[in-house]
Amino acid sequence: MKEMTDEQLSLLKQFVLMCKANPGLLHQPQYAFYREYLERQTDETFEENQEEEKESDLPLPELDNSGVIEDKTCGEEYAMGDPEKEVSDEDMEKAQEHRQAAQMAFADGDYEKSVEEYTKAIEFNPGLAILHAKRASLLGNWAEAHLDLALSCKLDYDDQANEWLKEVEPNAKKLHDYQRAKERLADEKETRARQERVRRAQEENKRAAEENKQKYGEDSDDFDGDVPPGLFESFKNNPELAKIMEELKKDPSKIGQYLNDPNVLNLIGMMGGKGGGGFNPNAFNMPTGDTDDSTPFKQEPPKKAPEPDLD
Known part of the structure; x- marks a missing residue:
């Protein structure tokens, strides 16, 4: 489709200004095509907004947040340690000390202190997944905690890690199911949008065919x-x-x-x-x-003049 010229754009702008100044203009028969276009666009926007509201209505699962820091700073980052660090025996001992301090703070209900101690333990031994997992559970990061604890039990089974894994598993499963439900809704929305695009294209083709038929006859x-x-x-x-x-x-x-x-x-x-x-x-x-009707379209080879007898 060719782009509009500057003159055509200027006329369109003038027409829109006229409609703004006098909305009743659109109800005149000669402008019905433009009114129908605006109504269709309004309906489509409304349907899209309804779909977005429907998706946003998916309620968050109810989680058991006991033992979670409720007033933690949103988006606050915690030290993850150097993954390339070579952990010495001394580092392992210090990490174990801070881990025990974190467990004691947790037992006393001082969850912030527990997070601090787990963070210090992680800095000394960043490769120990169970430290990351327990801190993640204290911060309410259930999916990350479940992943780290499951990996920890797989690589080096520990009764304490297995116990913590069972604690975080219910919340992690709820969040997993919630995420899958969101993805399913998004897929359904995309499918409906694709079907709607196909339907509109078919309608446009049908409308164009009818217009051509009316314009050029049977x-x-x-x-x-x-x-x-x-x-x-x-x-x-x-x-x-x-x-x-x-x-x-x-x-x-x-x-x-x-x-x-x-x-x-x-x-x-x-x-x-x-x-x-x-x-x-x-x-x-x-x-x-x-x-036989094809006779006018057959081309006969040109007749040659008789050649003289040279003998």
Whole structure:
């Protein structure tokens, strides 16, 4: 589709300003097409908003947040330790000391102190997954805690880690199910949107076909199969061409008059190959050369003059 010229854009802006100044203008019959367009856009926007509200209505699961720091700073980052660090025996001993201090603070209900001690333990031994897991559970990061604890039990089983794994598993499962439900809703929304795009495209094609039929008459049904791309556009840009094609349809023998017209030949090629191919005689009820009617289209070889007898 061609872009609008500056003059066309200027006229469109003036028309919109007129509609703003006088909304009743859109109710006049000659502007019905624009009113229908605006109404359709409004309906589509409303439907999209309804879908977004439906998705946002998915309630968060109820989690057991006992033992979680409720007033922790949103987005606060905690030290993760150097994953490349070579842990010495001394580092392991210090990490164990801070781990025990964290457990004591947790037992006393001092969850912030417990997080601090686990963070210090992580700095000394960053590769110990159970330290990350317990701190994650204190921060309410249940999915991360479950992943770390499960990995810890798999690599080096520990009764304490297994016990903590069972504690965080219910919340982790709820969050996992919630995430899957969100993804399912998103997939369903995308599927509906894709189906809606297909439906609109089909409606636009149907509307365009009906408009072409009304504009060019019932003769638009005389072509075999689908109408070649660009056929009606050619008629629209060159009304004289439409008259020529109608004339050829009524009297195919006149085609010889237009064999030097590239526009006619190009259009015949479109009709013959649905956009690329040979000429289709059936589109004009023209003879094919298989019957006696094809005589005007047969070319006999030129008769040669008798050669003199040189003998």
